[in-house]
Amino acid sequence: xxxxxxxxxxxxxxxxxxxxxxxxxxxxxxxxxxxxxxxxxxxxxxxxxxxxxxxxxxxxxxxxxxxxxxxxxxxxxxxxxxxxxxxxxxxxxxxxxxxxxxxxxxxxxxxxxxxxxxxxxxxxxxxxxxxxxxxxxxxxxxxxxxxxxxxxxxxxxxxxxxxxxxxxxxxxxxxxxxxxxxxxxxxxxxxxxxxxxxxxx
Numbered sequence: 001x002x003x004x005x006x007x008x009x010x011x012x013x014x015x016x017x018x019x020x021x022x023x024x025x026x027x028x029x030x031x032x033x034x035x036x037x038x039x040x041x042x043x044x045x046x047x048x049x050x051x052x053x054x055x056x057x058x059x060x061x062x063x064x065x066x067x068x069x070x071x072x073x074x075x076x077x078x079x080x081x082x083x084x085x086x087x088x089x090x091x092x093x094x095x096x097x098x099x100x101x102x103x104x105x106x107x108x109x110x111x112x113x114x115x116x117x118x119x120x121x122x123x124x125x126x127x128x129x130x131x132x133x134x135x136x137x138x139x140x141x142x143x144x145x146x147x148x149x150x151x152x153x154x155x156x157x158x159x160x161x162x163x164x165x166x167x168x169x170x171x172x173x174x175x176x177x178x179x180x181x182x183x184x185x186x187x188x189x190x191x192x193x194x195x196x197x198x199x200x201x
Contacts, residue, residue, distance in 0.1 A: 041067075
C-alpha cells in the first residue's frame with residue numbers, strides 16, 4: 001500500500017507594528033497582549049520589531065506565552081534603546097531600519113498596526129504604499145481600538161475628497177475595532193484556501 005505524506009500548511013505570520021512605549025492608557029497594553037495571545041492561540045506566528053519595551057514587548061510576551069513562534073527584527077542602533085527581546089524564537093539584528101522593514105515584510109503574510117507613534121505610522125504607510133504599487137498583495141489591517149486612529153482616518157477621508165487618494169486605495173486598508181474581528185479577516189484573506197478553523201479556538 002502506498003502512503004502519501006501530507007504536509008501541513010506553514011503557519012501564517014502576522015507582522016505587527018506598534019509602539020515601543022506603553023502609552024498612557026492601560027487599554028493599549030491590554031490590546032497588545034490580546035493580539036499576541038490570539039496569534040499564539042490560533043497557530044500563527046509573530047514577526048515584529050524585536051523590542052522588549054512598550055506595546056512591542058507586550059505583544060511578543062503574550063504570543064510566546066500562548067505558544068507562538070516570535071521573530072524579532074531590530075537594527076543595531078536600537079538594540080539598547082528598545083532593549084532587544086532576548087526571548088524571541090528568532091532575533092535578527094540588522095544594520096538599519098531599511099533592512100528591518102524589508103525583512104519583516106518578507107516574513108509576513110499579513111500586516112497589522114496597533115497604536116503607536118511616528119515609527120508605527122511610517123511602517124504602516126510604507127507597506128500600504130507598497131501594496132498600492134503592486135509590490136505585494138498581502139492584507140493590511142489597522143486596529144482602531146478605542147478610536148485611537150479616528151483622527152487619522154478622518155484625515156485620510158479628506159485626502160480622498162481632495163483628490164489626492166482614490167477610494168480604492170482606502171479599501172486596501174482593512175479597519176477594525178477589535179482583534180477578534182480584524183485578525184480572522186486578515187488571515188482568511190491571506191490564505192483563502194485554508195480550512196476555516198479560526199473561530200473554533
